[in-house]
Amino acid sequence: MSVPGQGIVRRYYLGWQIEDSKELAAAIVAATSNVRSQMPAFGWDWTELQEQALRVQREREKDSLTEAEWNQLHQEQVDNLQDRIRELEQQLSASPAASLGTDEAEFSTDNLVKRVGPEVYAGEISDRLRFAAKTTLSVAEQIGLDARSKAILRRVVERLPASPALAELSKDLERATKDPKRVASELTSLLARHGYSEKSDNKHIRLEANKGFDGLDAITLPKTPSENRGLKNLRKQIARTLGITKLDD
Structure with missing residues (x-):
């Protein structure tokens, strides 16, 4: 995209952000509209146009209107200008500021999560x-x-340092596997916050990954695991299933 006086300010490519020509066209239209709305106007703006029109009308009709009619005409013009100003202020407050450089928001984590x-x-x-x-x-x-x-x-x-949430998840797993009497309920609650849902509850609790969480295998939780070693092995097994054991190296 090229801007007068500045040259090329942004380039667009097909990729993970813009997957096809339809999305490409929509992105370009949105960007050019934002940029154009903030470019300086060449010529009269709306206020100047109204003022010039009023002057011309006064000169043309100065001998045919009474003072009261002139005052009424002037007040109508003022009201029109104020309405237009309010309209422009509302548009300005509603529209986000345009960026002429590379828009970092396009590469934000939120946008990446939407794609992946x-x-x-x-x-x-x-x-x-x-x-x-x-x-x-x-x-x-x-x-x-x-x-x-x-x-x-x-x-x-x-x-790119390891995410703080990764260390927090590891600590939560450790806390949830301390008490053998509460381990099943604690882990079920914890994993429900990290992409899993309970599918069955018999002798064991079976948890399956929610839609969109591809690559996560089902997790089976025993209701009465053995103490110490059994709890530690369960914690390691869940960490391996989540694929987080090597992420903080």
């Missing part, structure tokens, strides 16, 4: 991208990864 799917915890996608970058770097020489890709992936690993 729901997260087990806040920051999960970022953590998995970081893990994928780290794993790729570990075999970079074997797969012949180019220098630029390695530099970008190193930057991802260095500048």
Whole structure:
């Protein structure tokens, strides 16, 4: 997209944000409308146009109108201007400010989650991208990864810290598996906040991933696990099922 006096201010490509030509056209139309609404007007604005029209009308009819008629005409023009000003103020307050550079909101985590799917915890996608970058770097020489890709992936690993919500989830799992009498109810409640729903409750409680949480296997919770070692193994098993054991390395 090019702006007079500034040149190209934004480029659009098909990708995870804009998947097809229809979305591309809609994005360009929305961006150009926002930019155009904030560009300076060349020529008279609405107020100046009204004022010039009033002057011309006064000159043309100065001998045919009484003073009272002139006052009425003037008041009508003032009322029209005030209505227009209020209308423009409402439009300005309702429309978001346009950005002429790269819109960082387009690359926000919220937008990424909308494209990829729901997260087990806040920051999960970022953590998995970081893990994928780290794993790729570990075999970079074997797969012949180019220098630029390695530099970008190193930057991802260095500048994307593990999400605080990951550590919080690990602590919640540890707390939920301390009491063998309450472990089933505690884990059911905890996992319900992280993409699971209870499907059956017999001798064991079976939890299955909700729609959109692809890649998560079902979790079976024993109602009476053995103490200590059994609880620890259960916690590790759930962490492996959630795929979080290596994300904080």
